[in-house]
Every structure is written in C-alpha cells, then in structure tokens.
Amino acid sequence: MHKIVKTESLAPSMFLMEVEAPKIAAKRKPGQFIMLRIDETGERVPFTISDGNTETGTITIVYQVVGKTTAQMAALKPGDSILDVVGPLGKPTHMEKVGTVCCIGGGTGIAIAYPIAKGLREAGNKVLSILGARTKELLFYEDQVRSISNELLVCTDDGSYGQKGLVTEMLKQLIDRGEQLKLVVAIGPVPMMKFVAKMTKEYNIPTIVSLNPIMIDGSGMCGGCRVSVGGATKFVCVDGPEFDAHQVDFELLTKRLASYREEEAKSYDLYKHNCKLGRG
Numbered sequence: 001m002h003k004i005v006k007t008e009s010l011a012p013s014m015f016l017m018e019v020e021a022p023k024i025a026a027k028r029k030p031g032q033f034i035m036l037r038i039d040e041t042g043e044r045v046p047f048t049i050s051d052g053n054t055e056t057g058t059i060t061i062v063y064q065v066v067g068k069t070t071a072q073m074a075a076l077k078p079g080d081s082i083l084d085v086v087g088p089l090g091k092p093t094h095m096e097k098v099g100t101v102c103c104i105g106g107g108t109g110i111a112i113a114y115p116i117a118k119g120l121r122e123a124g125n126k127v128l129s130i131l132g133a134r135t136k137e138l139l140f141y142e143d144q145v146r147s148i149s150n151e152l153l154v155c156t157d158d159g160s161y162g163q164k165g166l167v168t169e170m171l172k173q174l175i176d177r178g179e180q181l182k183l184v185v186a187i188g189p190v191p192m193m194k195f196v197a198k199m200t201k202e203y204n205i206p207t208i209v210s211l212n213p214i215m216i217d218g219s220g221m222c223g224g225c226r227v228s229v230g231g232a233t234k235f236v237c238v239d240g241p242e243f244d245a246h247q248v249d250f251e252l253l254t255k256r257l258a259s260y261r262e263e264e265a266k267s268y269d270l271y272k273h274n275c276k277l278g279r280g
C-alpha cells in the first residue's frame, strides 16, 4: 500500500497527488512513468512522474479527470492509500548539453514537460519554455516552469492569459527571432505534438515527443501501447515513452487512442450513476 500524503486541485478537472513510493522516488529520472492500481478491482493506469523527493520518499503525479479511475483518484484524500504503484517504467529522457532547447507543454503535458525542462537546464542547456492551455484557468505549474527556464512564453487559445494563440505560433516567434534551437521537446495533446513536429521538420530541428497511448500491463507483453515510429512497431511502455517526433505516425496514434473511447465513457457514466446512488 502506498499512502497519499498530499492532494491538490490545480485547475478544473486537474489534480496533483503526492504518494509514498520511496524506491521509485530514489530511482526515477525525468521522462519515466508509473502504473498504479487503486484497489483490487481497479484497472492499471499509467501516469508520468512529474516530481519526486528522495528525502520524503514521495513521488508526484498530475492527472486530469477523464474517466472512472481518475474520478476515483480525485475522491481520495491525504491519509488514504493506493494498492499498487509500479515503476519507474520507460526509458528516461536522454540528458545532454546541446545548447539552446525549447520545451513545450500543452494541457496536462505541462506536468511531463516540467521535469524534462528541469533536467535539461541542469545539464547546462539554455531552456526556452512554452506553455499552452485552452484558457487561463487550465494553466498550471507556471511558476515551477519559470523557475527552471531561461525564458518562458505562455499562450492561451482564447487570449485570456499570456499571448493569444497556439504553442506553434510561439515556437515560430522563437525561430524567427533567431534562436538556434538544437532540440525541441513537445508534450501535450496529439494534434499539438503533430503540428510542432511538422514545423520543426521544416526547420530541421531534432524533436522529441512523449506518447500516451492506452496501456494495459506496462511491461511490453500485451501490445496495447503499440505505435508506429519510422515504419516500425514500437511499444511505448518499454521502447518509450519518448520518440523522435519526425518519425511518429500520429494518424495511427489518434485512431488507436479513440478505439476504446465508447467503453471508457460507459464505464465513467456507470461510476457516476452508482455514486449518485451511494454505491460508488
């Protein structure tokens, strides 16, 4: 059992949870993830580790309530426990001093981009960060990202905060003003990563994305997380979660992400219905 030591609401439907997991806290590296199961009847769900503390032996995950499991998680409080936390899984981000890098976080992807940007800064890079959200209230981690960035650009789709526009427009501003970007790391919704990849390919800037397909066992055995990268089948849980953005088949990823949407919605509806009846 893993005790929950902190929960926090970051934005509408966005929550932070800090959980005791000393071995994972000691080993984890930026880019890696965990799989957790709330209780014996729960499904296994992957979450990227957005922070960790070796002294308290805790790790932090940030999640959005999108279905039954995340809704159950949002109802948990400090002092409650989670049955299994397995990790750290996946390959860590390759950290190297390359010069100027741009880290882009969109939506929930901000929580994943943050530890990577932090690691790249510690590796001696000049880190230019871009955070994007649909609207001001959905933006989070701004201070954390600012504290580890040489410069931070913030944009919202509706212009309610920062510059009005998309992260690709902010990236274009950096390129146009002459920043010699040696690496772009883009993490967020699939369409966002796809359009960033399209732009950086034109400018020949190496680009990494972190993928979030459906995962079942997290061990490379079930094939649930397969994606196509450079024409080859890869398993995100063991070969990723990060890949060369210019090689990823984003169309296939989009289709696979949509394949269980109906079942997920049904399960979430049933959970909400049972909650109303006091059986949740």
Ligand code: FES
Pocket: 214, 215, 216, 217, 218, 219, 220, 221, 222, 223, 224, 225, 226, 235, 236, 237, 238
């Ligand atoms: S989650 Fe089963 S192979 Fe990756």
